[in-house]
Amino acid sequence: MYTKALLTDLYQLTMMQGLYFEGRHEQSCVFDRYYRTNPFDGGYTVVAGLEHLIDYVHHIHFSDDDLAYLKSTGIFQDVFLEYLKGVSFTGDIYAMPEGTVAFPQEVLLRVHAKKDEALLLETCMSMIMNHESLIATKARRVRTVAGHDALMEFGLRRAQGKSAGIYGARSAMIGGFNGTSNVLAGALFDIPILGTMAHSWVMSFTSELEAFRAYARQYPNNLILLADTYNTLKQGVPDAITIFKEMKEAGTLPTAYGIRLDSGDLAYLSKEAHKMFSAAGFGDAVIAASNDLDENLISELKAQGCAINSWGVGTHLITAKDSPSLGGVFKLVGQYDGDLFVPKIKMSDNAEKISNPGMKNVLRIYDKKSGKMKADVIILEGEVIDPEKDLYLSSDKAPWRSRVLRGGSFTVRKMLQPIFLQGELVYKKPALREIMAYADEQVDTLWPEYLRLVNPEEMWVQRSPKLSALREKILKEESAHFF
Template sequence: MYTNALLTDLYQLTMMQGLFLEGKHEQYCVFDRYYRSNPFNGGYTVVAGLEHLIDYVSRIHFSDDDIDYLKKTGIFCDEFLEYLRTWSFTGDIYAMPEGTVAFPQEVLLRVHAKKDECLLLETCMSMIMNHESLIATKARRVRTVAGKDALMEFGLRRAQGESAGVYGARSAMIGGFNGTSNVLAGALFHIPILGTMAHSWVMSFPTELEAFRAYARQYPNNLILLVDTYNTLKQGVPDAITVFQEMKEAGTLPKSYGIRLDSGDLAYLSKEARRMFEEAGFGDAVIAASNDLDETLISELKIQGCAINSWGVGTNLITAKGSPSLGGVFKLVGQYDGDVFVPKIKMSDNAEKISNPGIKNVLRIYDKKTGKMKADIIALEGETIDPTQDLHLTSDKAPWRSRLIPANSFEVKTMLRPIFLKGKLVYDLPSLSDIIAYADEQMDSLWPEYQRLVNPEEMWVQRSAKVSALREKVLKEESLHFF
């Protein structure tokens, strides 16, 4: 049976073999994972995928079938293939917890390991965390405009594969959704599963009213009736009211009940449906909506005064409409020459692609009074900030911009946590409900200006003086090779 060790790009394996044959595969090094710009032209990214990554790293190994397949390619020598039979991850991983709000250039994850271990992890690790962070961020944008309305993820049929559908549903929960239509995701992650009916149910009965009555008999505690199969206002809503009235008279009307709209002018139809419900004495009925919704359309519908208070978001969430990928990268930031750590930098003609060398962490500054984020500092591991002293900040991008955060007005939190040490898991995996609560806290600490859908404010993120000095030093040293 093939294993997840083959879920990688070919060049990772050929580089591993090349380093093995050159005697460099066990050189200890440090890699950073970060991204360069927020998806959706937004003001933040929500970190997700760590639990999936932990499962991947915990299980990674090469099976006999893997070795046999690699041998048949004719690319790999027997000596290297024998080495892979006993290969395992023995390094350290540090990461921001799931649900953390992050910003460009920050170290989201750091790997200390033998070079061949870092190479093998890169592709699948990037795939997992890029995808799940992307969906969590999209979901959070939807939650931002939906307010306290109910949100259901139901994009499975439009997801780009089983894994994208299952882990996308979990990521949507981290992003603030209330449940999913995906039954497997519900079983795997203990997510509430939600759903109503399809048009085919209504069309399976002689009349819409009979379809509604049958559904009410079968599922009286999940009474959301789809009202747009034929004519929403002339037939669907009146038939729903008839059923609600019959159940009310029989004493079986549940506490939560209502309708779903899946086509037409959702703003107009919802307002008319609400008027009809109130006139009939059912003003507390839920009005749910679906039909290619996303954060932009939901925002527009709310501006128009729609009466919708429950939203089903599918295709545009699970496929991350507006930003097909999160551009997370994995870069070598240093390696050991014996016991000496040698910082490394990735140079580029594009200034934004130049990496930050050295072993780093992220220090987050919170305002004591409001609990809101003030700034993030990309610092060398072990650096500290004294909150009893004034904190002077100077922008990396615009050195003429500066800020002063007065002493005793702020607190500092270190954002990276140890996940694996010497190949062993040392992180206590939180429950999904705990991750969701933490994600909510993170968003609550983010000023509304950073949560705007359009032209959000940019969080103050800068390098510490020590990181900047190291960066300039390594840049100068590397540039000597070209002149």
């Protein structure tokens, strides 16, 4: 049976083999994972995928079938394939917890490992965290505009594969959703599963009213009726009112009941439906909506005064339709020459692609009075910021911008936590509900300006003076080679 060790790019394996024969495969090194631009032109990214990543790293190994396949390619030599039999992860991983709000250029995850182990992890690690962080971020944008309305993840049938559907549902929960239609995701991650009926249910009966009555008999406590199969206002809503009246008279009307709209002018139809429900004495009826929704459409519908208070979001969420990838990267930032750690930098003609060298962490600065986030400082590991002393901040992108945070007015938090040490899992994985609560807390520390859908404020993220000095030193040294 093939394993996830093969879920990688060919060049990772060919580099591993080349380094093996060059005697460099066990060289200790440090890699950073980060991204350069927020997705959706937004103001932040929500970190997700760590639990999936932990499972991948914890179980990575090459099976006999893996090795037989690699041998069949004619690329890999027997002595190297024999070496792969014993490969597993023996290094350290530090990461921001799931639900953390992050920003461009920050270290989200740091790997200390033998060179071949780090290369083996890169592709699948990037795939997992890029995808799940992307969906969590999209979901948080939806939650930001939905307020306290119910949010249902409805995307499985449009997901780009089984894994995307399953882990996308989990990521949506981290982003602030209330449940999913995905039954397997519900079972795997203890997510509430939600859903009612399709148009085919209504069309299976001789009339819409008969379909509603049958559904009410079968599922009296899940009474959300799909009202747009034929004519929403002339038939669907009146038939729903008939069912509500019958159940009320029988004493079986549940606390939560209502309709779902899946087509038409959702703002107009919901307002008219609410008027009709109110006139009939059912003003508290839920009006749910679906149909290619996203944060932008929901925002527009709310601006038009819609009466919708429950949203089923599918295609645009699960595919992150308007920003279908998160450009997370995995870069070598240093390696050991004996006991000496040598920082490394990736140069580029594109300034934004020049990496930050060395072993780093992120310190987050919070305003003590409001609890809101003030800035992030990317530091060299071991650096500290004394919250009792004045902190001078200057912008990496605009050096003429600066500000001072007075000592005693702020708190400091180190963002990377140990996940694996010497190949052993040391991180206690929180329950999904705990991650969701933490994600809510993280977003609550952002000022509203950073949550805007359009042209959000950019979080103040800067390198520490020591990191900037190291970066400039290495850049000058590397540039000197070309003159």
